[in-house]
Amino acid sequence: MVMHKNSSPGDITAVFGRLVEESLPGRRGEKAWRALLQAHATLMRRLDTDLREDTGLRLADFGVLAQLAGAGGELRMTELAARTLLSRSGLTRRVARLVDEGLVRRANAAGDGRGVLVALTEAGVARLTETMPVHLQGVSKLFVERLDEQELAVLETALRKVIVDCTFG
Amino acid sequence: MVMHKNSSPGDITAVFGRLVEESLPGRRGEKAWRALLQAHATLMRRLDTDLREDTGLRLADFGVLAQLAGAGGELRMTELAARTLLSRSGLTRRVARLVDEGLVRRANAAGDGRGVLVALTEAGVARLTETMPVHLQGVSKLFVERLDEQELAVLETALRKVIVDCTFG
DNA sequence: CCGAGGTACTTGCGATTGCAAATACCTATG
DNA sequence: CATAGGTATTTGCAATCGCAAGTACCTCGG
Numbered sequence: 188m189v190m191h192k193n194s195s196p197g198d199i200t201a202v203f204g205r206l207v208e209e210s211l212p213g214r215r216g217e218k219a220w221r222a223l224l225q226a227h228a229t230l231m232r233r234l235d236t237d238l239r240e241d242t243g244l245r246l247a248d249f250g251v252l253a254q255l256a257g258a259g260g261e262l263r264m265t266e267l268a269a270r271t272l273l274s275r276s277g278l279t280r281r282v283a284r285l286v287d288e289g290l291v292r293r294a295n296a297a298g299d300g301r302g303v304l305v306a307l308t309e310a311g312v313a314r315l316t317e318t319m320p321v322h323l324q325g326v327s328k329l330f331v332e333r334l335d336e337q338e339l340a341v342l343e344t345a346l347r348k349v350i351v352d353c354t355f356g
Numbered sequence: 357m358v359m360h361k362n363s364s365p366g367d368i369t370a371v372f373g374r375l376v377e378e379s380l381p382g383r384r385g386e387k388a389w390r391a392l393l394q395a396h397a398t399l400m401r402r403l404d405t406d407l408r409e410d411t412g413l414r415l416a417d418f419g420v421l422a423q424l425a426g427a428g429g430e431l432r433m434t435e436l437a438a439r440t441l442l443s444r445s446g447l448t449r450r451v452a453r454l455v456d457e458g459l460v461r462r463a464n465a466a467g468d469g470r471g472v473l474v475a476l477t478e479a480g481v482a483r484l485t486e487t488m489p490v491h492l493q494g495v496s497k498l499f500v501e502r503l504d505e506q507e508l509a510v511l512e513t514a515l516r517k518v519i520v521d522c523t524f525g
Numbered sequence: 526c527c528g529a530g531g532t533a534c535t536t537g538c539g540a541t542t543g544c545a546a547a548t549a550c551c552t553a554t555g
Numbered sequence: 556c557a558t559a560g561g562t563a564t565t566t567g568c569a570a571t572c573g574c575a576a577g578t579a580c581c582t583c584g585g
Contacts, residue, residue, distance in 0.1 A: 210492035216500030222515035228441040229520040272397040301533040323379030331385030338514040345507040346391035351398040470563040
């Protein structure tokens with residue numbers, strides 16, 4: 188065993204390991220946390236690149252169209268931002284791009300001059316119709332099919348418990 | 357019951373609902389998937405803003421320093437990119453910024469002229485030492501403490517199953 | 526009906542991103 | 556020992572991001 192005046196190699200790991208123990212006794216939850224980060228990052232990257240290759244649509248744009256469809260075709264900006272987990276300013280620009288592509292339309296909210304109603308166009312519906320199966324099959328293959336009922340149930344309840352309320356944008 | 361030639365309000369939701377059923381029979385896993393997206397997005401945003409307010413360090417920069425510490429103080433670029441879930445080009449620039457701030461140092465990899473070794477500086481170690489508890493207590497409070505042993509165990513095994521192999525960058 | 530203060534959304538700005546191409550170096554083959 | 560092809564990293568570029576400030580509109584007390 189070699190000891191130096193300063194840190195020996197691998198020492199740093201041990202020092203910070205001890206620091207982890209102080210906040211996470213027994214390093215409880217560390218592996219689950221890491222798994223969450225890694226699963227999310229790799230799944231998103233894969234789903235996004237696959238979707239773009241197969242349909243030309245970005246995952247974030249798909250998310251906007253899908254949320255609109257799930258809400259009956261139209262939503263206010265703020266509500267849409269909340270559902271898509273996008274910042275308000277980010278949504279403003281994303282919607283602008285979708286309007287340019289003709290997939291979405293903007294209208295004034297009836298009875299509130301401040302509000303903007305975003306609605307799917309016919310082209311948007313058509314685009315979503317061809318895109319949806321591609322994305323869902325990706326989610327199915329990479330996520331749903333790899334998990335059993337119990338795992339899905341626990342994931343749902345556990346992850347719901349850790350959703351934080353935080354304003355986006 | 358009112359029927360129009362074209363879609364009636366709410367119709368779109370039903371149409372796409374049917375489309376979901378085709379790829380996800382019984383909409384299996386849909387709720388868990390949604391919970392994953394929402395938990396990740398809100399947790400990350402919260403942890404990042406909290407960390408920045410309390411220590412001035414971005415979450416992504418913290419991640420780089422923490423991975424280096426966990427690996428004994430230094431890593432090659434590609435390995436570091438993989439561990440931090442960053443793209444290679446993203447890491448190049450992030451490391452450049454960290455070098456500017458003096459938290460990290462670059463050196464040539466011994467025996468491979470192509471390789472770059474990124475290492476924590478003393479200042480980097482110091483910064484990490486003061487930052488680590490803040491971040492970990494955030495993770496503890498928002499994530500670990502809200503879950504029981506079984507939930508953490510299932511999260512870990514389930515999420516590990518859905519980690520995709522995909523090159524970053 | 527006026528004005529203060531709240532809400533809804535957009536925009537200026539500087540920072541950051543990833544992709545694809547470029548650079549630099551290594552390795553194996555003939 | 557030349558060179559073809561692979562690996563490690565960086566950079567040009569155009570797109571995108573969030574924050575903070577700005578605009579527009581609504582609401583309500585007086």
